[in-house]
Amino acid sequence: MDLEKTNRTELSELGEFGLIDLLTRNISLENKSSLYGVGDDAAVIDNKGRLTLVSTDLLVEGVHFDLSYTPLRHLGYKAAVANISDIVAMNGIARQLLVGLSVSNRFPVEALEELYAGIRQACKVYHVDLVGGDTTSSVRGLFLSVTIVGEVDPDEVVYRHTAHENDLVCVSGDLGGAYMGLLLLEREKAAFQGDPNLQPDLEGFDYILERQLKPEPRTDIIRLLKEAHVKPTAMIDISDGLGSEILHICSGSKLGCRIYEDKIPIDPTTINMAGVFGISPWTAALNGGEDYELLFTIDQKDFEKARSIPGISIIGHMTELSQGANLVTGDEQLVEITAQGWNALRRNLKLINIVPNSKFRI
Amino acid sequence: MDLEKTNRTELSELGEFGLIDLLTRNISLENKSSLYGVGDDAAVIDNKGRLTLVSTDLLVEGVHFDLSYTPLRHLGYKAAVANISDIVAMNGIARQLLVGLSVSNRFPVEALEELYAGIRQACKVYHVDLVGGDTTSSVRGLFLSVTIVGEVDPDEVVYRHTAHENDLVCVSGDLGGAYMGLLLLEREKAAFQGDPNLQPDLEGFDYILERQLKPEPRTDIIRLLKEAHVKPTAMIDISDGLGSEILHICSGSKLGCRIYEDKIPIDPTTINMAGVFGISPWTAALNGGEDYELLFTIDQKDFEKARSIPGISIIGHMTELSQGANLVTGDEQLVEITAQGWNALRRNLKLINIVPNSKFRI
Numbered sequence: 001m002d003l004e005k006t007n008r009t010e011l012s013e014l015g016e017f018g019l020i021d022l023l024t025r026n027i028s029l030e031n032k033s034s035l036y037g038v039g040d041d042a043a044v045i046d047n048k049g050r051l052t053l054v055s056t057d058l059l060v061e062g063v064h065f066d067l068s069y070t071p072l073r074h075l076g077y078k079a080a081v082a083n084i085s086d087i088v089a090m091n092g093i094a095r096q097l098l099v100g101l102s103v104s105n106r107f108p109v110e111a112l113e114e115l116y117a118g119i120r121q122a123c124k125v126y127h128v129d130l131v132g133g134d135t136t137s138s139v140r141g142l143f144l145s146v147t148i149v150g151e152v153d154p155d156e157v158v159y160r161h162t163a164h165e166n167d168l169v170c171v172s173g174d175l176g177g178a179y180m181g182l183l184l185l186e187r188e189k190a191a192f193q194g195d196p197n198l199q200p201d202l203e204g205f206d207y208i209l210e211r212q213l214k215p216e217p218r219t220d221i222i223r224l225l226k227e228a229h230v231k232p233t234a235m236i237d238i239s240d241g242l243g244s245e246i247l248h249i250c251s252g253s254k255l256g257c258r259i260y261e262d263k264i265p266i267d268p269t270t271i272n273m274a275g276v277f278g279i280s281p282w283t284a285a286l287n288g289g290e291d292y293e294l295l296f297t298i299d300q301k302d303f304e305k306a307r308s309i310p311g312i313s314i315i316g317h318m319t320e321l322s323q324g325a326n327l328v329t330g331d332e333q334l335v336e337i338t339a340q341g342w343n344a345l346r347r348n349l350k351l352i353n354i355v356p357n358s359k360f361r362i
Numbered sequence: 363m364d365l366e367k368t369n370r371t372e373l374s375e376l377g378e379f380g381l382i383d384l385l386t387r388n389i390s391l392e393n394k395s396s397l398y399g400v401g402d403d404a405a406v407i408d409n410k411g412r413l414t415l416v417s418t419d420l421l422v423e424g425v426h427f428d429l430s431y432t433p434l435r436h437l438g439y440k441a442a443v444a445n446i447s448d449i450v451a452m453n454g455i456a457r458q459l460l461v462g463l464s465v466s467n468r469f470p471v472e473a474l475e476e477l478y479a480g481i482r483q484a485c486k487v488y489h490v491d492l493v494g495g496d497t498t499s500s501v502r503g504l505f506l507s508v509t510i511v512g513e514v515d516p517d518e519v520v521y522r523h524t525a526h527e528n529d530l531v532c533v534s535g536d537l538g539g540a541y542m543g544l545l546l547l548e549r550e551k552a553a554f555q556g557d558p559n560l561q562p563d564l565e566g567f568d569y570i571l572e573r574q575l576k577p578e579p580r581t582d583i584i585r586l587l588k589e590a591h592v593k594p595t596a597m598i599d600i601s602d603g604l605g606s607e608i609l610h611i612c613s614g615s616k617l618g619c620r621i622y623e624d625k626i627p628i629d630p631t632t633i634n635m636a637g638v639f640g641i642s643p644w645t646a647a648l649n650g651g652e653d654y655e656l657l658f659t660i661d662q663k664d665f666e667k668a669r670s671i672p673g674i675s676i677i678g679h680m681t682e683l684s685q686g687a688n689l690v691t692g693d694e695q696l697v698e699i700t701a702q703g704w705n706a707l708r709r710n711l712k713l714i715n716i717v718p719n720s721k722f723r724i
Contacts, residue, residue, distance in 0.1 A: 009471040011499070019471065020497050023478045027492050031457045033513070034491040043493035045458060045511060047409035054416070055494060056509045058462040062501040095393045096407055100420040100507050109371040109381065116385045129396040130389050131405035132417060135382050137373070139424040143500075145462050145507035147418045149407060151395070 039252065040160050041089040041236060042150065051157055053150040055086040061141040069185040072111055074213045076118025079146050082239060084126050085217035085292045087150030089237035091158040094217075097123060099133035100145035107142065115144075126219065156231070158296070161252030163234035167297035169249075169257060169316040170232075170306055172221045174265040175242055176281055179288020180273040181205070181212025187277075207269045215292040221311060222294075228305045232296035243286040243337050245295045247325055249318075256323040259316035259337065262330050286327070286337070401614065402522050403451040403598060404512065413519055415512040417448040423503040431547040434473055436575045438480025441508050444601060446488050447579035447654045449512030451599035453520040456488060456579075461495035462507035469504065477506075488581065518593070520658070523614030525596035529659035531619060531678040532594075532668060534583045536627040537604055538643055541650025542635040543567070543574025549639075569631045577654040583673060584656075590667045594658035605648040605699050607657045609687055611680075618685040621678035621699065624692050648689070648699070 011019060024038040035051065036044035042055035059065060059079050067075070080097060087094040099119060103112065123130050128148070188200040202209060217237070225232065234253055236245045242264065250257050266281045274281040297318055298306050306312055316328075325337040373381060386400040397413065398406035404417035421427060421441050429437070442459060449456040461481060465474065485492050490510070550562040564571060579599075587594065596615055598607045604626065612619050628643045636643040659680055660668050668674055678690075687699040 007470075007472055011465070011467055011469065011471060011474075014471055019474065022471065023474060023497070024492070024495075027482070029491045029493070030489055031491050034458055034493055037458075037491060037493035038495070043458060043460065043511075045414070045493075047412055047414060047513075050409055052407070052409060052414055052511075054458065054460060054509065054511055056418070056460045056462050056507065057496050058464045058498050058505065058507055060464050060498060060500050060505070063464075063499055096396055096399075096405060096416070098405060098416060098418045098509065100418050102420045102422050102425075102505065103373070105373055107373065108369075109373060109376055109384065110369055112373075112381065112385060120389070127392055129391045129393050129399060130386070131391070131396055131399035131407075132402075133386075133400070134419045135385070136420050136422060137425055138422050138505075140502065143420065143422070143464065143505050145418065145420055145509075147416065147460065147507075147509045149405075149414075149416055151409075 036159065041086040042092070042148075044090070044157060049154065051092075051152050051154055053087050053090050053092045053152060054147065055083060056145060056147040057083055057086075059144040059146070061143065066189070067142070068189055070213065072114040073118035073121075075144070076115040077122045078118075078213070078215060079144050080119045080122035080126075080128070081215050081217050081292060083146045083148035084122070084128060084219075085237040085239070087148055088217045088219055088222055089235050089294060090150070090152060091156050091222060091232065091235060092150040092152030094126060094128045094148055094150040096129050096131045096149040098131060098147040100147075101133065102136045102138040102143040104138045104140050104142070126217065158232050158235040159252070160234055160236050160248050163249050163253035163255055163297040163318050164299070165255055165318055165320050166300055167233050167318045168300060168303060168306070168314050169246065169259060169295070169297055169318065170312050170314050171238070171242065171265065171293055171295050172218050172311055173291065173293040174267045174270065175238065175291050175293060176266050176274070176284030176288050177208045177211035177270045178215060178290035179284045180270045180277070181208035181210070182288075182290070183277055184208060184273060185212065205269060205273065207267060208273055211291065215290065217292055218294050224309045224311075228309055230298055230302045230305050230309075232298055235294060235296035238291045238293045238295055239289055241285070241287040241289040242295065244289070247337060249295070249297065250325045253318070254321050256319040256321050257316055257325050257337075258319055258323070258328055259326070260328045263313060263315040265313040265315075398521065403448040404454070404510070406452070406519060411516065413454075413514050413516055415449050415452050415454045415514060416509065417445060418507060418509040419445055419448075421506040421508070423505065428551070429504070431551055432575065434476040435480035435483075437506070438477040439484045440480075440575070440577060441506050442481045442484035442488075442490070443577055443579050443654060445508045445510035446484065446490060446581075447599040447601070449510055450579045450581055450584055451597050451656060452512070452514060453518050453584060453594065453597060454512040454514030456490045456510055456512040458491050458493045458511040459485060460493060460509040462509075463495065464498045464500040464505040466500045466502050466504070488579065520594050520597040521614070522596055522598050522610050525611050525615035525617055525659040525680050526661070527617055527680055527682055528662055529595050529680045530662060530665060530668070530676050531608065531621060531657070531659055531680065532674050532676050533600070533604065533627065533655055533657050534580050534673055535653065535655040536629045536632065537600065537653050537655060538636070538646030538650050539570045539573035539629050539632045540577060540652035541574075541646045542632045542639070543570035543572070544652070545639055546570060546635060547574065567631060567635065569629060570635055573653065577652065579654055580656045586671045586673075590671055592660055592664045592667050592671075594660055597656060597658035600653045600655045600657055601651055603647070603649040603651040604657065606651070609699060611657070611659065612687045615680070616683050618681040618683050619678055619687050620681055620685070620690055621688070622690045625675060625677040627675040
């Protein structure tokens with residue numbers, strides 16, 4: 001088709017989620033083994049009882065990462081982690097990983113070895129086997145596709161669309177840190193561009209930098225929940241921000257929710273840095289993304305058990321659909337939670353090759 | 363790392379296969395379910411007896427396809443087919459497919475619908491379920507990653523590395539056509555650039571154009587082999603050309619081979635077009651790629667059975683390693699078969715948006 005002459009609907013008119021809906025509408029599953037397709041953190045495939053989970057992600061230079069401050073080793077590690085996190089979000093165990101790599105000849109072999117070193121390190125830490133992939137050239141830039149395969153028992157799998165009214169909404173760890181780390185790195189990059197002799201001023205911000213550059217999937221939370229005999233009723237990992245993710249659970253489960261702003265866990269470093277940048281730390285938590293924490297719902301009967309697990313915050317509850325998805329602010333105002341999505345498009349970082357100065361050697 | 367200052371080994375020094383070897387060396391598999399990792403058409407995962415096959419491919423605009431003469435619907439169809447073919451090459455059945463799509467805002471929504479229409483059509487024809495994916499933006503161009511999941515019984519799976527000395531080498535269909543189709547399309551594109559009023563001269567070349575624009579995986583050959591009770595001893599699909607693929611079987615099986623030039627099946631249209639371009643049709647067959655035919659070895663005892671299957675040519679046999687991998691030319695000269703690889707890099711098409719004029723509406 002001619003890209004110029006046909007009816008033209010801009011991608012930005014639809015947004016990421018609208019586009020996905022459009023492209024995947026009316027898909028019917030033909031094979032008995034295809035238990036669950038598009039619309040969760042991973043596809044679910046039945047293998048005579050044991051379920052296989054499969055998920056794939058694309059990471060694009062200048063959109064998802066900026067090599068001027070993202071060391072390739074960290075990029076590889078984070079790419080693997082983001083995918084492992086998708087399996088964790090299904091309450092599963094990640095087992096195998098495949099890597100598709102497309103690079104221009106700007107990259108020497110040594111750079112790709114660094115990238116793979118990071119991927120392999122994440123695989124080692126999380127007991128995942130690197131079992132395949134594809135390597136090709138690109139006209140420009142680096143593209144990385146990661147596919148993860150995991151497994152889970154049928155009675156253990158947790159979807160997004162299975163929350164119930166009055167379930168409690170929980171989140172692991174703290175939110176917004178990865179986004180503040182990104183803003184800090186971008187500020188220092190801009191300063192460096194203004195004066196190349198300037199040394200990056202990253203002292204005291206280790207925590208948010210590590211949140212951005214070296215996130216970890218919350219396999220520990222999955223284990224703690226199992227040990228406490230708490231099975232989430234719905235779950236998703238936070239890659240796009242709390243706001244987007246809770247809306248996925250709401251729309252999937254055909255429910256509303258009420259999230260209490262003052263219950264959202266935010267680290268002091270994140271709050272401080274948000275103050276420096278003059279933005280609300282709750283904005284960072286709701287829309288920042290890349291924290292790779294788990295957002296999940298539990299039955300109210302599990303309240304005491306969940307409360308006793310370290311690193312879990314109860315931040316709200318599910319309501320009936322007609323009540324909508326709302327944030328209750330500190331002064332008890334109700335604010336509708338809206339989808340951001342297409343974060344990758346909004347970010348769209350410009351690439352410049354400067355020496356990264358990360359302290360988080362992995 | 364600094365891409366400029368460190369020791370720099372150019373990608374072209376290693377080549378595609380050297381790079382893959384380097385990046386995946388010393389990978390040990392930790393999970394019991396990881397039966398076979400890097401080095402075949404798909405990874406093999408054990409699910410309590412039944413094997414899951416997973417493979418992933420990246421397709422890059424300007425490298426693997428040129429949208430000036432590849433309709434997006436065909437691109438989607440071909441991307442799915444190339445991956446289904448990887449499962450076929452393991453003697454398996456493709457079941458699920460995941461699509462990663464990265465596009466710049468040059469593409470309207472309608473273009474992506476066309477692309478998906480092609481993917482979905484291939485899924486329908488080959489009974490594969492589209493179960494997931496990722497959609498994101500790119501700074502420039504279109505990147506497509508396709509991951510395929512299939513299944514096979516443990517006693518049916520066929521690897522690349524399991525050929526035996528004296529096994530017969532077989533190939534399905536005919537070779538070189540897809541490459542000649544590509545050369546024809548590029549010639550017409552160049553003519554169009556010289557004179558935009560010129561109509562493409564594609565009359566009489568339907569066969570090679572279809573080989574390039576709408577290849578099909580050889581699920582029929584797998585079925586015929588099963589019906590004839592012939593299980594290949596080793597198998598691979600021809601994506602990079604007969605030369606590269608037979609070398610994969612040789613190196614995996616630690617054997618040599620002897621391939622007879624005059625036994626290689628080549629369609630008359632391919633031969634005619636090769637004459638027009640002044641290249642040897644055998645060069646097209648050996649190095650052209652994208653035919654998605656099956657290259658496989660069989661035990662000599664299966665000779666009569668294999669010979670009776672339509673669409674299979676016996677083109678040579680496996681030898682001991684020390685004899686090397688050789689082509690026996692029409693005048694009985696021995697020519698060493700050498701790896702081409704990194705075809706994608708060599709091609710590196712330049713993108714221009716003109717209206718494709720394909721007759722192969724799918």
